[in-house]
Amino acid sequence: MISNKAKYAFRALLAVAAAPEGESLTSAEIARRYNIPHKFLEQILLDLKKAGILDSRRGKSGGYVMLRPADTISFGEVLRIFEGPLAPLPCLSRQSYRRCEDCVSEATCEIRREFGRAYDASRQVLDSRTIGDALADSPYGGNAGQERRLVG
Amino acid sequence: MISNKAKYAFRALLAVAAAPEGESLTSAEIARRYNIPHKFLEQILLDLKKAGILDSRRGKSGGYVMLRPADTISFGEVLRIFEGPLAPLPCLSRQSYRRCEDCVSEATCEIRREFGRAYDASRQVLDSRTIGDALADSPYGGNAGQERRLVG
DNA sequence: CTTTATCTCTACCTGTTAAATAGGGATATG
DNA sequence: CATATCCCTATTTAACAGGTAGAGATAAAG
Numbered sequence A, B: 001m002i003s004n005k006a007k008y009a010f011r012a013l014l015a016v017a018a019a020p021e022g023e024s025l026t027s028a029e030i031a032r033r034y035n036i037p038h039k040f041l042e043q044i045l046l047d048l049k050k051a052g053i054l055d056s057r058r059g060k061s062g063g064y065v066m067l068r069p070a071d072t073i074s075f076g077e078v079l080r081i082f083e084g085p086l087a088p089l090p091c092l093s094r095q096s097y098r099r100c101e102d103c104v105s106e107a108t109c110e111i112r113r114e115f116g117r118a119y120d121a122s123r124q125v126l127d128s129r130t131i132g133d134a135l136a137d138s139p140y141g142g143n144a145g146q147e148r149r150l151v152g
Numbered sequence C: 001c002t003t004t005a006t007c008t009c010t011a012c013c014t015g016t017t018a019a020a021t022a023g024g025g026a027t028a029t030g
Numbered sequence D: 001c002a003t004a005t006c007c008c009t010a011t012t013t014a015a016c017a018g019g020t021a022g023a024g025a026t027a028a029a030g
Helices: A004-018 A027-034 A037-049 A075-083 A110-125 A133-134 B004-018 B026-033 B040-048 B077-084 B108-127 B131-136
Strands: A054-057 A064-067 B053-058 B063-067
Touching: A004 A027, A004 A037, A004 A064, A004 A075, A004 A133, A004 B108, A027 A037, A027 A064, A037 A054, A037 A064, A037 A075, A064 A075, A075 A110, A075 A133, A075 B004, A075 B108, A110 B077, A110 B108, A110 B131, A133 B077, A133 B108, B004 B040, B004 B053, B004 B077, B004 B131, B026 B040, B026 B063, B040 B053, B040 B063, B040 B077, B077 B108
Parallel strands: none
Antiparallel strands: A054 A064, B053 B063
């Protein structure tokens, strides 16, 4: 299971990305809309800002906007911000490789091989699908991060 | 990352499954071979027994043997014993479904949809690949759970 | 029938993390 | 200058990971 923190981050990102071009969204509004504890959400939005994904405006009529286009932000990237490495085994992580204490030979390790396959399969999805894709595929057809399509 | 507990369980299972037909393997031997804390491993082996995967013999010259053939035991099944549901979101778990508090509409939830894809991809691997498969594909060509192949 | 090697069971311990909660400080707008 | 917002840090509570510890049950060997 992914953490609530990560899930709230996706909610927030999708909401900000789906907002009309140029309009900002406040943490309070997002929290209300999705029933997320407000102060907790603030921390999360701050993390997204520090990661260079969101930008913010302070003061009255402040709020959050996308800093990068939604279709350049993959689910994998966001997940890694909040969950750390996605690899199921330390020896499978490119970013933060660590040897397994109980491993006799990495090259022949069956566990590593099988989980490597599972990891590849899941990464294929998470690192290719973006926030923009998710909105575009949405029933309501959000269109953040790309040109507007004519509907009808 | 999967827990050490689960990883140790796979080590143990693969070792027992790879043992010559009819021979049992002691927890001490497995612990020594893979540098796993012995008492911790004992708990794990007990869990595998309670799950109906391993059988055990007590007393001198005791040890563990497979209760079911290795090629009927998927990585997913074992993982679920030690990690609980594999679904990345509670609303994606068939076995222990739970609604997300912050979800407005499950049918249109972009998070659910995207993680559903990732989950499907990873489950495709974990629920189809078995301990027996993993040994068969091994460089050294273990052959537990199926007829012996001639190596020439 | 005693010793010894094994599995079985239960309790406990320590550090880390999840999931908030709390309380203010900084800043922009009206 | 009042208010609404974002910004930052500390604290709390519960659960969980990853063991450690000690004793009991059982079976084989001598």
